[in-house]
C-alpha cells in the first residue's frame with residue numbers, strides 16, 4: 278500500500294497512519310499532505326446555498342482608487358475594500374468564477390478591490406487585458422508577481438522585465454525548439470505509461486494521481502533524474518516551495534508553510550548547484566541539460582546562478598498548470614462520455630507504440646477538448662502586474678505603483694465572443710467555427726504579449742500524452758449529478774480531488 282501511495286500520490290488511510298510513524302517534521306509534512314488530500318480546504322467547505330448567496334451578494338461602500346489628474350479627461354477606477362482586514366481574499370478563493378462574473382457585472386472591465394491587505398485593480402475582458410499584455414509603453418511590469426512568489430522563485434523568467442527578460446527569453450527559447458520537444462516527448466512516454474498502468478481501479482482522486490504523474494515526468498524530463506529516493510526528496514522540496522507562495526502567515530514560524538518553503542528552496546538550490554558541472558560536461562536531452570547548453574542567436578548563455586533560478590521556476594510553472602489542465606479534461610470527459618469515446622478511438626488508432634511528437638499532434642479530438650477545458654477552467658486565473666508610471670486603461674486612471682490582476686475569466690466567458698459560453702462544446706475550436714479567433718485575447722489561458730507562456734507546446738504535449746495513456750488503459754466516469762467544485766486558494770483545483778470511477782479496459 279505504501280508503494281502505491283508513493284507512486285500515485287493518492288492518499289490512503291494506510292498512508293495517513295503510516296505517516297504518523299515518521300518522527301519529526303517530515304512525518305508531520307506527510308501527514309498534513311495526506312489530510313489535505315482527504316479534506317477540502319476551509320474555503321471550500323459546503324455551506325447552505327442561502328449563506329453563500331448572501332456572502333456573494335454582499336455590497337461594500339464604493340470608492341475611487343485615486344482621483345484622475347485635473348483636465349486629463351480620465352475616469353477614476355471604482356471598487357471597494359470588502360470586509361475589514363481580509364478584504365475580498367476569501368471571496369475569490371471560495372467563489373472563483375462566480376465572484377469574477379459578479380464583479381464584472383457590478384463594475385465593468387476595470388475595477389479595484391481589497392485583497393491580502395492591498396488594493397488590486399482587476400482588468401477583465403479582451404480590450405482591458407490586451408492593454409496590459411501588449412504593454413505598448415511599458416507601463417506594466419512583472420513586479421506584481423513578486424509579492425506572491427519572489428521569495429521562492431526569485432529571478433525566474435516570469436519575474437524579469439523588459440530588456441533583461443528579452444535577453445533571458447531568447448536564450449531559454451533554445452530549450453524549447455522542436456528538436457528539444459521531440460526529445461522530451463520520448464522521455465515522458467515511458468514514465469506516463471508506467472504511472473497510468475498502476476492507477477488503482479475503484480474511485481481514485483484523479484487530481485492527486487495526476488499531480489504525482491506530472492512530478493514524475495518533471496524529475497525525469499526536467500532533470501534527467503533516475504534515482505527514486507532523490508526524486509522523492511526533490512519533489513517534496515519543490516511542493517513545499519510552491520505551497521509557501523500562498524501562505525497566509527508570510528514569516529518563517531517553525532513548522533509553518535513559509536519555513537518549509539524556505540527549506541525547500543535551499544534543497545533545490547543545493548541539488549541544482551551540485552549537479553550543474555556534470556550537466557554542462559555531458560550532452561543530455563533533459564531540460565536541465567538544455568538550459569546548460571542553450572546559446573541565443575547573439576551568442577548569450579546562462580550563468581550558473583541563472584540556470585538554478587530558471588530550473589526552479591520552470592518546475593513550478595509547469596507542474597500545477599499541466600495537472601489542472603489534465604484534471605479539467607478528465608472531468609469534462611467523464612461528464613461527456615461521447616467525447617471520451619471519440620478521443621479513445623483516435624488514441625487506439627495510434628497502436629501500441631509510445632507516441633512521438635507527431636503522433637501526439639495528430640490527436641485532434643484531445644486537442645479540441647484541451648482547448649475547451651483551458652477555456653472553461655484557465656489554470657492561471659490572474660496574471661499579476663504593477664504599473665511603472667501613471668497610465669490609463671479604457672479611459673480609467675491607474676497611478677504609478679498600482680497592483681494589477683489581468684484576468685482571462687471574462688474573456689473566456691464573454692457572450693460577445695463565444696456562443697453559449699457556459700456550455701462544454703469543444704467543436705467551437707474546430708476549423709468551421711474557430712470562435713477563439715473572435716478576438717486576439719478571447720482565448721488566453723497562456724497569457725499574451727512578451728510573457729506569453731514559453732512552455733505552452735511542452736505543456737500541451739505532456740497533457741495530451743497523459744490523457745492518451747489514460748484513454749488507452751481505462752474508462753472513467755462520475756455520477757450524473759456530480760458537479761466538481763473548484764477551490765481557488767491558489768490556482769483552481771478540484772476541492773475533492775476529483776474522485777472518478779476508474780475501470781481497466
Ligand code: HEM
Pocket residue numbers: 434435436446591594595596598599602656657660661721722723724725727728729730731732733735736737
Ligand atoms: C497547460 C499548461 C500551462 C498553462 C495554462 C500556462 C500558463 C501560463 C501563463 C498564463 C503565463 C503568463 C504569465 C504572465 O503573463 O504573467 C505563463 C508563463 C510562463 N510559463 Fe506557462 N503554462 C503552462 C505550462 C507551462 C510549462 C509546461 C512550462 C515549462 C516547461 C511553462 C513555463 C512558463 C514560463 C517560463 C513562463 C514565463 C514566460 C515569460 O515570462 O517570458 N509553462 N504560463
